[in-house]
Amino acid sequence: MSGGTVGGGVSPIPREARPYQGRRAGLVTRLVAAVIDAAVVGLTLLAGYFGLAALLFLVDPRGFSMPHAGLVFSLAAAFAVTVVYLTAAWTLSGRTYGYLVMGLRVLGRGGRTLGFTGCAVRAVFLAVLPIGVMWVAVSRENRSLQDLVLGTAVVYDWQPRGANGHPQE
């Protein structure tokens, strides 16, 4: 991936970043991406909450009060939004918004694109145990707990469209 061309075409990737393409991403990049994704999920939840409030207001303006969501409901909603968001994003493009900003892509075994089921399982696993990403710091191969169990990988991939899904191969 150190070359300037990919598949005979011209790589838009800056030269200084080319040597890293296809390598497993380290802890800091993945944490930053995770924070961005968490912000996306939080914003989505907020949008949902205020959307629900607006709907209630429209239905009953006089008796309107801000809805009260219990802890369990909030956690369940956050869990559901996270799983749906991660699954949809990974299935469609292999990257969430946080991954897009940080130039990452999630890959399945052997560098193949991760299928829907794999994405869903990984999303549930990540939502249940987000701390698993910290194993990247310990792993010599930059694998998170989810990566270790599911055989997935998160690699640097600055290609906008992900020319072949697995740049190293």
Add this chain to the structure above:
Amino acid sequence: MRRLFPLSVLRPVLQTVLGPTVASVARTLDRLIDDVIADVVRRVDLDAAVRRLDIEAVLDRVDLTATVLYRVDLRTVVREVLDQLDERSIAQVVSRVDVDGVAQRLDLDAVARRLDVDAVARRLDVEAVLDRIDLTTTVLRRVDLKAVVDAALAQVDLVGIAGQVIDGVDLPEIIRESTGSMASDTVRGVRMQGIGADQAVGRAMDRLLLRHAPRPDDTNS
């Protein structure tokens, strides 16, 4: 034996007495014969004798060809003949030769086969020939330039060359610099910072966990 004895005695005597006389007679006879022959020759009419000679019969009995071949210095004769030839006589000879007929009878293919064309070409002043030819006009008029260009392009990996050129001048970087927004610069900076931080954390953890072996060139496999 008794009868021969007197002869053997007489022989020296006779030789002594008659020897000079015999020699003198012999000399006289020789002179006489020479005089007779000279007189005969003087008196014989050779022309008349030759006229009576059948020369044809004589020639028939002589192998003139062999005589000429073996007894005449042909080389000298030919040299003399050639020395006496001038352009005019040669022109007369040539004018009487049917050159076209000769050419028709010639096997020019065989001649061409024996011709050392390489030697001829080596002697050729190619530069002078080229100087006399307007190659540009010839090419423009007689060469199917489109076919030549198509054939040349067919052997060239244009996409590969373009890729090398673009990579050499780093066209993506130029485009980024000319059209790049603050956002893309920021994203690039954040990503590179992230990569640097990842490596720093990795090295720190290696030291912390007392891992001295270099990290594998980790890939996505």
